[in-house]
Amino acid sequence: MRVITTRVAGLPGLVLRCVRVGATASGFGLVFVGSAVAARLSRSTRGRGLHDGERWVRLLTRLGPSYIKIGQLLSTRRDLLPEEVTSALGRLTDAARPPSRRRIERAVRHAYAHRPWPFREFNWEPVACGSIATVHEAVTLDGRRVAVKVRRPGIDRVMHRDFTLTALAMRLLGRLPRLRRMPFALMHEQVGGAILQQLDFVAEAESLAALRRNLAEFDNLRIPAPLPELCTSETVVMEYIDDLMRFEPADLDADTRRCVVRAVLAAVYEMLFIDGLVHCDMHPGNLYVDRSAGLVVLDAGFVVRLPETVRRSFADFFINMAMGDGWMCAHIVIESAAQIAEDCDLEGFRAGLRTLVEQTSGSRSGDFDLARFAGHLFDLQRRFGLYPAPEFAFPLLSLLVIEGMIKNFDADVDFQAEAVPVLRRRNVPRGTASVLKG
Known part of the structure; x- marks a missing residue:
């Protein structure tokens, strides 16, 4: 796995991020508690308290991409969580709120600032929108229909701050008497580092190519081929599968x-x-x-x-x-x-x-x-x-x-x-x- 050097988050930005995460989580926590109490009094649980999937979506969306990723993973566990929660969380997989067109266009233009513009057509309206990137349909100059994955503007700064905050949380968790011997710091470095790895679009293009090679004998499995000559550190360009x-x-x-x-x-x-x-x-x-x-x-x-x-x-x-x-x-x-x-x-x-x-x-x-x-x-x-x-x-x-x-x-x-x-x-x-x- 390619190692991404984690930037030390500036203290003011880190404090602001900590305050925002804490305030958002505390605010929604009070709402969940109030909703749960109201549901108990009315003897109803449907759509209330911890079963309110829409509220979970709003909470994770406000917290940001690192937390949206958690929601995406939890959405697959319909065997463990209520259906009204997992169905709502399922929308986080590819239907997150996109950045404005102006920000997306600025990010794409910046990615190709030092090379010729490679697209004949580019649809600025995302066909899918996840926590880390948006995906757009485009046509290259030579007529190939492609999907372009574009990294969200400013997402690297937010995720590095979240990485620093969770590292501090793991350090505090490791001080609890029953967990003192657990290697939380090492676990966070490995797992958190792998999550940060999603910011490395060069590595993702290489992973697409490697998975295609490794799974080539599976006739019932398709993985889009990347176009390395068109990929950048902020975009992954691959064949379009419709x-x-x-x-x-x-x-x-x-x-x-x-x-x-x-x-x-x-x-x-x-x-x-x-x-x-x-x-x-x-x-x-x-x-x-x-x-x-x-x-x-x-x-x-x-x-x-x-x-x-x-x-x-x-x-x-x-x-x-x-x-x-x-x-x-x-x-x-x-x-x-x-x-x-x-x-x-x-x-x-x-x-x-x-x-x-x-x-x-x-x-x-x-x-x-x-x-x-x-x-x-x-x-x-x-x-x-x-x-x-x-x-x-x-x-x-x-x-x-x-x-x-x-x-x-x-x-x-x-x-x-x-x-x-x-x-x-x-x-x-x-x-x-x-x-x-x-």
Whole structure:
């Protein structure tokens, strides 16, 4: 992963940002509390209190792009959050409020200030609008129809300030007695740095090209080809793919939904277990279906290169979890831990993880809850004093984002069984050779 140097946010701007975030969150917090009290008094919960999705959208929109990204990820978890909340949050994936045309045009003109203007036509009205960029249809001078992703003006300054604020929050969180040994600073550097990486449009163009190469054998998956000669640090220019449908189960019949779900899982597992280049943001704003029910991935901003050791360990853990081998899962976690406390109870951890794995092995998507499993695993690590490498957050995030969508499409798919064909094509993991020969 290319490292973006984080600029030290100026103190006045940082203080103003802190005051704005605090005031906005406090104000909406009071409104939520008042609404919840009113709902309790009227014995109604529909559209009130924490179930008011429209209010959540307004809160995250006012807080800014870093928080909108959180809302985008939460919108995929219809299995964990009320439908009225996730439906409202779903609009944040590609329908955020765009900047004015004047600001967009100024940003695009600035991006090409030192090279010839490459477009014959440019539609200044966005066809999609996310938290970090707007997307526009254009035609190049040689007649190619393209999509142009344009970074929001001033977004880098806001996100760097949010990064600094969350770093301070992580530092304070790490001082709590029960969390003192957790490597929050390192986790924030890795995960927060990956979120900032979305500002690097040169890296995104490279990620699009790399994903196309890695997934070229998937006939039912399309990724737009970038045009490197037209890309800049503020724009990504790629081929335009039209005639797309939203990634919604209501638009597909049952057989097509099953095929689509398995295609999504196959592509994600290929990234996780074979290539190590992982798309962590496959929400409905980035994932579409074409008229032949093929998958289309339109964005590569949040793509992370896993260290080889993490890729191998995660794959080993996943297949042993699928086989119900909790002892081997515990061995992998211990072996790959970034830090082990001096008073760590390894036997207690092994026993706890064996029980957890046995309870979840072979579950269908409707029964298996990755968020709950990850929470239990995190709690076991915290209680017994094992702390994982921060990079393990990325494969988990990739799966957490798609899990909610998949449950909505097909509750009968077996997450773990679908991974086995992909895992068979990698190096045989420790302790599984005899099984994979079968």
